[in-house]
Structures are given as C-alpha cells and as structure tokens.
Amino acid sequence: MTIVSIERPDLVASPHSRLTSRFAGWVGFFLAAGLTAFFASKVPVVAAGETLRWTVDWVPTLGYQLSFYVDGLSLLFALLISGIGAFIFLYTPVYLSAYRHASRLVVVLILFMISMLGLVMADDMIALFVFWELTTITSYILIGFDHDNAKARRCALQALLVTGAGGLVMLAGFVLLGSAAGTFQLSELKAQGFHLAEHAAYLPILILILIGAFTKSAQIPFHFWLPNAMAAPTPISAYLHSATMVKGGVYLMARMHPVLGGTPEWAWILTIIGAATAVVASVLALRQTDLKLALAYTTVMALGTLTMFLGAEAGVAIAAAVTFLLVHALYKCALFLVVGIIDHGTGTRDAPRLGGLARAMPITTAAAAAAALSMAGFPPFLGFIGKELKYEGALAIASEPGLAITAAVAANAMMVAVAAIVGLRPFFARPVATPKVPHEAPFRMWIGPVTLAALGLFFGLVPPLVANGLVQPAVASVLGAPQVVKLALWHGINLPLLLSVVTLLLGVLVYVRHLQIRDSLAAFEARLPTDTDRVYDLSIDALKDLAAWQTRLIQSGVLRRYLFVVFAVVVLAVGGTLLMKDGLRLPQAWPDVPLPVWGMTALVLAGAVLTVLAKSRLLAICALGSVGFGVALIFLMYGAPDVAMTQLLVEILFVIIIAIVLLRLPRFGKRTAGLGASRWQDGVLAVGTGLVTTALMLAATRGPIDREITAYFEANSATEAYGRNIVNVILVDFRALDTLGEILVVAVAAFAVVGLVKLRQRRWRAS
Amino acid sequence: MRSLILSTAVHLLFGLMILFSLFLLLRGHNLPGGGFVGGLVAAIAFTLFAIADSAAAVRRVLRIDPRYLVVAGLAVALLSGLFKAAAGMPYLTGAWVHPGGLPLGTPLLFDVGVYLTVVGSVLTLVLTMEEER
Numbered sequence: 001m002t003i004v005s006i007e008r009p010d011l012v013a014s015p016h017s018r019l020t021s022r023f024a025g026w027v028g029f030f031l032a033a034g035l036t037a038f039f040a041s042k043v044p045v046v047a048a049g050e051t052l053r054w055t056v057d058w059v060p061t062l063g064y065q066l067s068f069y070v071d072g073l074s075l076l077f078a079l080l081i082s083g084i085g086a087f088i089f090l091y092t093p094v095y096l097s098a099y100r101h102a103s104r105l106v107v108v109l110i111l112f113m114i115s116m117l118g119l120v121m122a123d124d125m126i127a128l129f130v131f132w133e134l135t136t137i138t139s140y141i142l143i144g145f146d147h148d149n150a151k152a153r154r155c156a157l158q159a160l161l162v163t164g165a166g167g168l169v170m171l172a173g174f175v176l177l178g179s180a181a182g183t184f185q186l187s188e189l190k191a192q193g194f195h196l197a198e199h200a201a202y203l204p205i206l207i208l209i210l211i212g213a214f215t216k217s218a219q220i221p222f223h224f225w226l227p228n229a230m231a232a233p234t235p236i237s238a239y240l241h242s243a244t245m246v247k248g249g250v251y252l253m254a255r256m257h258p259v260l261g262g263t264p265e266w267a268w269i270l271t272i273i274g275a276a277t278a279v280v281a282s283v284l285a286l287r288q289t290d291l292k293l294a295l296a297y298t299t300v301m302a303l304g305t306l307t308m309f310l311g312a313e314a315g316v317a318i319a320a321a322v323t324f325l326l327v328h329a330l331y332k333c334a335l336f337l338v339v340g341i342i343d344h345g346t347g348t349r350d351a352p353r354l355g356g357l358a359r360a361m362p363i364t365t366a367a368a369a370a371a372a373l374s375m376a377g378f379p380p381f382l383g384f385i386g387k388e389l390k391y392e393g394a395l396a397i398a399s400e401p402g403l404a405i406t407a408a409v410a411a412n413a414m415m416v417a418v419a420a421i422v423g424l425r426p427f428f429a430r431p432v433a434t435p436k437v438p439h440e441a442p443f444r445m446w447i448g449p450v451t452l453a454a455l456g457l458f459f460g461l462v463p464p465l466v467a468n469g470l471v472q473p474a475v476a477s478v479l480g481a482p483q484v485v486k487l488a489l490w491h492g493i494n495l496p497l498l499l500s501v502v503t504l505l506l507g508v509l510v511y512v513r514h515l516q517i518r519d520s521l522a523a524f525e526a527r528l529p530t531d532t533d534r535v536y537d538l539s540i541d542a543l544k545d546l547a548a549w550q551t552r553l554i555q556s557g558v559l560r561r562y563l564f565v566v567f568a569v570v571v572l573a574v575g576g577t578l579l580m581k582d583g584l585r586l587p588q589a590w591p592d593v594p595l596p597v598w599g600m601t602a603l604v605l606a607g608a609v610l611t612v613l614a615k616s617r618l619l620a621i622c623a624l625g626s627v628g629f630g631v632a633l634i635f636l637m638y639g640a641p642d643v644a645m646t647q648l649l650v651e652i653l654f655v656i657i658i659a660i661v662l663l664r665l666p667r668f669g670k671r672t673a674g675l676g677a678s679r680w681q682d683g684v685l686a687v688g689t690g691l692v693t694t695a696l697m698l699a700a701t702r703g704p705i706d707r708e709i710t711a712y713f714e715a716n717s718a719t720e721a722y723g724r725n726i727v728n729v730i731l732v733d734f735r736a737l738d739t740l741g742e743i744l745v746v747a748v749a750a751f752a753v754v755g756l757v758k759l760r761q762r763r764w765r766a767s
Numbered sequence: 768m769r770s771l772i773l774s775t776a777v778h779l780l781f782g783l784m785i786l787f788s789l790f791l792l793l794r795g796h797n798l799p800g801g802g803f804v805g806g807l808v809a810a811i812a813f814t815l816f817a818i819a820d821s822a823a824a825v826r827r828v829l830r831i832d833p834r835y836l837v838v839a840g841l842a843v844a845l846l847s848g849l850f851k852a853a854a855g856m857p858y859l860t861g862a863w864v865h866p867g868g869l870p871l872g873t874p875l876l877f878d879v880g881v882y883l884t885v886v887g888s889v890l891t892l893v894l895t896m897e898e899e900r
Contacts (some may be wrong), residue, residue: 024810034770073867077818156894240835343813406842528811536896552884601814631884641799642799642800642801642804644801645799645800645804646804646807649807649811650807650809652811653810653811653814654877655808655890655894656811656814656815656818657814657892657893657896660893660897661896662898721796721861721872721874722863722872723796723797723874724796724797724798725795725796725797725798725799725800725801727799727801728795728800728801728878729796729874730798730803731801731802731803731878731881732795732802732874732877732878733874733877736848736859736874736877737858737859739844739877739881740844740848740859740877742847743840743844743880743881743884744841745886746884747837747840747884747888749888749892750837750887750891750892751837751891752832753891753892753895753896754834754891754892754895757895757896757899758895761899
C-alpha cells in the first residue's frame with residue numbers, strides 16, 4: 001500500500017477524520033503505555049519466582065474459568081506486546097493521516113492488542129483458543145484494511161483461512177490434551193510434568209497442537225501467508241507480523257514445552273521444521289527487492305530459528321530462544337517502522353530505487369543502523385549476545401547439533417546481508433532519485449524505531465539487566481524449573497565466537513554479491529513448477545468446486561424430489577428403527593370402537609382414494625380436505641374439541657389457499673410428464689409412509705401412558721392460571737414460550753411467502 | 768368471475784364470523800377456543816371476503832397492512848411476558864388482577880398477540896398471492 005497514490009476521494013481524510021484517528025491513537029497509546037508500566041512494575045516480583053493470577057468464573061456449569069496467569073514467559077510477551085504497541089499507536093495515525101478510515105484501524109489495533117495480551121496470559125486452554133482466534137480475526141481486518149484492493153482482500157482471507165484452520169486443529173488438540181490430562185489449566189498441566197509422553201494419545205495431541213503453532217508462526221509448509229500479509233499497512237506489519245501475533249505460535253510451543261516436550265518426536269519435528277524454515281526463508285529474503293518483503297522473510301527465518309531452539313531440552317538452547325525472541329522483536333519492529341518511514345518519506349520501498357537517504361533522514365538513519373547492526377549481530381548490541389547464545393545453544397541441541405549449527409550459521413549469514421540491504425544500503429549507498437524528495441519523519445514516527453534500536457544497544461551494554469529480569473524467569477517457565485542464565489558480551493575465545501566471525505565474513509561476502517545472487521534466485525524461482533501459494537489457490541478452488549457440486553446434487557430445485565427424499569428417509573429411518581428395536585406389534589384384538597368412528601374412517605379412506613384417482617386438481621384438493629375433516633371429526637368424538645376445531649379450521653384455510661395457488665398452475669399432468677414410471681414409485685413410497693406411521697402409532701400407544709404431566713395440568717390449571725380449558729391454559733400460560741416460538745414461525749413463513757412472490761414479480765419485470 | 772350468491776352470503780356472514788372469532792378468543796381460557804382458533808376464524812372470514820369481492824376491498828376494510836398486524840401481534844405476545852419478568856420472575860410468568868372477582872391476566876394479552884399474528888400472517892399470505900397476477 002502506498003500512501004502517495006490515493007485516487008479515491010472518498011478515502012481521503014477530512015479534518016474531522018484526522019481528529020478522530022489522532023484521538024483513537026492517543027487512547028491506544030495511553031492504554032498501551034499504562035499496561036507497559038504495570039507489567040514492568042511486576043518484573044521484580046516475577047523474577048523472584050512468583051506468578052500472578054486473576055480468575056473470573058466463565059461457564060461455571062462446565063467448570064470453565066477465565067483465569068489469567070502471569071509467569072516469566074507471559075510477562076516477557078506481555079511487555080513486548082504493550083511496549084511495542086505504545087510506539088505503534090504513536091506511529092500509525094501519522095503514517096495513515098491521509099486516510100479517512102485510519103481511526104477504524106486504530107480501534108481494531110487496540111482490540112488486537114487486548115486479544116494478544118489475553119492469549120499470552122490465559123491459563124485455560126479454551127480461553128487461550130478464544131484469544132488466539134480473536135487475534136486471527138482482528139488481523140484479518142487489519143491486513144484487509146485497504147479493502148478496495150483485491151490483492152489485500154485475498155491476502156487477508158488467506159491469513160484468516162490458514163491461521164484459522166490451524167487454530168481449529170489446535171482446538172482439537174487442546175480437547176484431546178485436556179481430556180487426557182484431566183485439566184484444561186495450563187498451570188496444572190505444567191505441574192503434572194512429563195507423564196503425558198507415555199499417553200496413547202500423545203502423538204495425535206502433539207501433531208494437532210503443533211499444526212496450530214506452525215500455521216500461526218508461519219513454519220514451512222504454511223509460511224506463504226506471512227509475506228502475503230504484508231498487504232497490511234507497514235505499522236500493522238511491524239506490530240502483528242514481526243513482534244507479536246506471529247510469535248503466538250512460538251509462545252504456544254514454549255508453553256507446551258514442559259507438557260509435551262522432552263520426547264524424541266518433539267525434538268525432531270521442531271528441529272527439522274524450524275531449521276528448514278529458517279534456511280529457506282533466509283534465502284527467499286535475499287531474493288526480494290521490496291524492503292518490506294525482505295523483512296517479512298527474515299521474520300519467517302526468525303520464527304524458524306525460535307522453533308528449532310524450542311525443540312531442544314538444554315537450558316542454554318532455551319535461553320538462546322528467549323534472548324533471540326527479545327532481540328528480534330526489538331530490531332525487527334524498529335526496521336519495519338524504518339521501512340515505513342522510508343516509504344512515507346520517499347514514496348517507494350523498492351531497494352534499487354533507494355540510496356543516500358542518510359543526509360535527509362539523519363535520525364532515522366541512526367535508528368536503522370543501530371537496528372541493522374543488532375540484527376547482523378555486531379557487538380556490543382544485544383543481537384551479538386543473542387547470536388553467541390544461539391551458537392552455544394545449537395551445539396547443545398541433543399537431536400542433531402550438526403544440522404542446527406549449519407542452519408544457524410547459514411541463516412545468520414543471510415541475516416547479515418539482509419540487515420545491510422534493509423538497514424544500511426538505502427541510507428549510505430550512492431544517492432538515486434526517489435519519487436518524492438526525501439524528508440525526515442515527524443517525531444511521533446521516529447521515536448519508536450529510535451527507542452527500540454537504542455534498547456537493543458542498551459541491553460547489549462548491560463546484559464545482566466535482561467538476563468535476570470526477563471530472560472531467566474522466562475527460561476524457567478519454559479523448562480519448568482529454575483534456571484540460571486548469564487548473558488555477557490565477552491565469553492573468551494571459543495567455538496561460538498569463531499562461528500560468529502565466520503558468519504560475519506560469509507554475510508559480508510553475500511552482501512557484496514547480493515545483486516547477482518538475487519538474479520540467479522529469481523531465475524531459479526521462475527523455473528520452479530509450483531509454490532505453496534499456488535497450492536493454496538488450487539485447494540481453495542477445489543473446495544469451491546466441491547461446494548458447488550454437492551449443492552447441485554442435493555439442492556436440485558425440484559419440489560417432487562425434495563418431498564420424495566424427505567419421506568423416503570422417514571420410511572427408512574423410522575421403519576428401520578422399528579424393525580431393529582423389535583417395535584413391530586400387531587394389535588391383539590379387533591379395536592372396540594363405536595360405529596360412527598368407523599363411518600369417519602370410511603370417509604377418510606374414501607377421501608384418500610379419491611385424491612389419488614382425481615382427474616382434476618380441484619377435485620383432488622377437495623378430496624384431500626375431506627380426509628382432514630374426517631380426522632377432525634374423529635378428534636371430536638374422542639373428546640378433543642380444541643384439536644378438532646383447529647384441525648377443521650386449518651383444513652378449510654388449507655383448501656382455500658391451495659385452491660388460490662393451484663388455480664394459477666398449469667393444467668394437471670402437464671408438468672408431470674414422464675410420470676408413468678415414477679407414479680409407481682410414488683405409490684410405493686406413499687403406502688410405505690402410511691404403514692410406517694401406523695406401526696409407529698401402534699408402538700407408541702402400546703405402553704402405559706405417563707399421566708404425571710397431565711395430572712399436574714389438571715390439578716393446577718384452574719388454581720394457578722384461572723382457566724378450566726387445559727389445552728388453552730397450556731398454550732398461553734404453562735407452555736407459552738413454545739407458543740411464542742410457533743407464532744414466530746407462522747409470521748416468518750408469511751413474510752417468506754411475500755419475499756418469494758415479490759422476487760418472482762421482479763424477475764418477471766426484469767425479463 | 769364474481770358469484771352473486773357467494774358475494775351476498777359473505778357480506779352477511781362476514782360480521783358474524785368476526786364476532787364469533789372474538790367470542791372464541793375470549794372464552795378460550797375456560798371452554799374450547801382461544802387465540803389461535805379465533806385467529807383462524809377471522810382469517811377465513813377475510814379470505815372469503817377476498818375471494819367474493821377483491822383483495823383491494825379487504826385492504827379497505829382492514830385499513831392497515833396485515834403485515835403490521837403480524838408485527839403488532841408478535842410485539843403484544845412478547846411484551847405480555849415482561850410484566851412479571853420485570854419483577855425478577857421467569858419470563859412469561861402470568862400476572863393477574865381480579866377487578867370484581869373476574870380474573871384478568873397477561874395470558875389473555877398473550878392470546879390476543881397470538882390472534883393478531885395468525886390473522887396477520889394468513890392475510891399477508893392470501894392477499895399477496897391474490898394480488899400476484
């Protein structure tokens with residue numbers, strides 16, 4: 001989305017919309033800043049090993065509680081979400097000041113932040129799932145902000161479908177896990193420890209939950225949605241798709257580590273998928289010329305790295321993951337915001353069209369350079385410590401240290417190159433003409449990247465601060481046991497340092513040759529037969545085709561066929577049940593009924609026969625009516641005057657209405673051409689329906705009738721409801737809610753008829 | 768085609784049928800009848816009127832669109848349940864007063880709602896189809 005090309009005047013901001021978006025931005029900022037201060041004040045308590053919890057009863061009958069639980073891991077995430085959120089709320093209204101609907105975006109962003117906080121603090125798995133899907137839904141709205149753009153709509157839907165489907169799979173895993181462990185509380189699960197590994201459902205649970213985590217955190221093969229989500233405005237990408245939402249999956253894996261981790265399956269799946277994602281994404285990052293896309297792929301790479309380290313058991317590997325999580329959030333968010341500033345200030349973010357911005361944007365340049373150096377892992381930035389720790393952790397990965405080391409070095413070298421391409425080259429390369437004359441961003445835009453980049457430097461200079469306050473408690477909650485983490489810039493000359501040097505040299509080499517590498521990657525990509533994005537399209541098309549096919553199959557639009565299916569199902573299901581449950585009983589004795597009832601029965605039978613034989617439609621209707629009258633008279637004879645009266649009146653109305661309708665239809669038999677064969681079919685079905693209904697009635701009346709309810713109504717009708725007609729008292733008092741539902745149905749049916757008739761008239765007029 | 772016999776008979780019977788429908792509605796609580804049956808009788812009266820005369824004549828007699836009758840009926844039935852609900856009792860609990868020993872309660876109001884909904888729905892259906900030519 002480019003800010004400069006607004007052609008739709010209705011989307012251009014008015015002074016009023018600018019004011020509301022600015023106001024919404026401040027609301028978000030103060031909320032986020034307040035939350036940050038609150039969470040920061042809890043750091044010492046949590047670092048001391050305590051956990052905070054709040055509980056609200058949610059669905060008491062099902063035993064669900066809305067309980068929140070903050071330990072080291074949750075606190076680290078909560079601080080990142082609210083802290084980075086504060087800068088995003090400052091940045092967004094300025095960045096989108098030209099757009100009329102910026103305030104809408106800010107409001108959704110606030111909702112997103114709250115959902116994300118709920119996700120990382122929820123103790124109940126069901127609550128976690130709900131917050132998880134809330135972040136999916138809000139991110140759908142945020143990615144599709146520019147909804148006039150077909151590409152933005154497609155990308156938003158893709159993100160929704162991929163992460164939403166993953167979330168549902170994860171829910172299945174949660175339900176399995178909850179029933180296997182006997183609790184839905186994460187804190188209790190953690191206390192139970194490793195017993196689950198021996199459970200029969202362990203592997204299904206693991207796979208289901210990991211699919212949820214992998215879709216959310218864009219692991220191969222679900223990685224394609226994340227770069228596409230860059231259709232969102234840049235600050236949104238900075239917030240959702242680098243620092244917070246995509247880390248939801250990482251959070252889940254870290255949370256599940258003490259519950260599901262520690263098995264070979266866990267270690268192998270996470271290490272292999274994570275390593276593959278990291279390497280593939282870092283290569284794809286080099287391929288991009290769009291700075292934002294390059295950053296998106298490095299995010300995928302970072303997520304892969306985090307997944308890889310979470311597969312390990314060793315404390316140092318987990319410490320590497322947690323430290324890198326913090327490092328990555330700081331520099332990646334800063335760089336995204338810098339790219340937004342470049343886009344805003346120059347009108348492009350295409351790498352070849354940028355250069356020499358350092359003079360025009362000194363503050364941004366400083367922030368970008370600091371963030372890029374942290375990303376590349378130069379001392380004394382926190383990124384350096386993170387990288388050293390990564391190598392130390394990779395060496396400690398039990399399953400496959402060779403694979404982990406290779407993946408880490410390769411990915412980090414690419415990272416150095418991308419850091420240079422995104423964070424240094426646009427500012428220090430030879431100046432080129434940009435679509436707009438570059439200018440420095442306003443304070444509210446640069447304060448975010450500057451602060452985040454400065455934090456990366458500050459934390460690097462004073463490593464114990466983060467080590468004790470944030471990393472150590474988080475590692476302890478991932479491992480489920482207290483852990484001592486020491487972060488330092490200088491470890492002495494050892495293997496990780498050596499690997500660092502190798503990485504830097506490799507990275508510089510890649511950067512120097514990056515133009516050629518990009519070209520050859522592009523050529524290679526063009527020769528690939530397909531990619532996952534295309535596979536996604538194909539499967540969506542297949543799904544649509546399937547839906548269309550089954551709709552055509554089931555919804556033929558022929559009323560006769562619908563009725564046939566309905567009655568056939570009734571005959572088969574009811575008749576089959578009666579047969580299987582041994583419910584068929586013939587009455588033992590000839591029923592003892594008075595003569596008039598036989599007369600009524602004869603009337604009903606005669607009406608039925610006449611209906612079938614009638615040559616004209618009107619005769620058929622009247623004959624059918626006589627069937628109804630006969631039944632009504634039988635009701636009357638057995639002392640049910642209310643039922644009889646209603647039946648009689650409905651029958652009259654039915655005949656009148658059907659007469660009105662049918663007199664307009666084509667002549668009898670015209671539309672029913674080819675009826676010869678199907679007439680027999682209909683006959684068999686009709687006889688079958690009659691027989692099954694008779695059998696059902698016989699079976700139902702065989703047993704003794706429970707008169708408890710009848711007795712209650714008889715006893716209380718006059719005293720409690722002041723009415724002697726029990727039927728009516730039931731209708732309007734005892735069971736009035738049922739009646740309310742019924743008259744609602746009557747009303748809806750009437751309006752539906754009006755709708756259908758009017759629709760037909762409109763079509764008539766149109767044709 | 769207009770039948771003189773039908774037309775004359777319906778004009779004579781129409782008022783009686785409406786009166787009878789109200790009679791059924793009111794006596795329903797103690798004797799066979801009630802809002803649903805009463806509504807059906809009234810609906811048949813109007814429908815016969817529409818066949819004997821015309822849909823336009825029914826609309827003239829009725830004065831308001833039958834769709835409003837449906838809405839009014841549903842609203843009356845819905846609201847009749849709120850009297851006791853406001854006092855914290857379950858929705859649709861009957862509230863009763865006894866002016867001069869005659870029990871009057873919200874169930875009667877509810878029955879009036881049923882009556883109006885039935886008349887309105889049937890007439891909406893019949894008139895729409897009658898007018899569709």
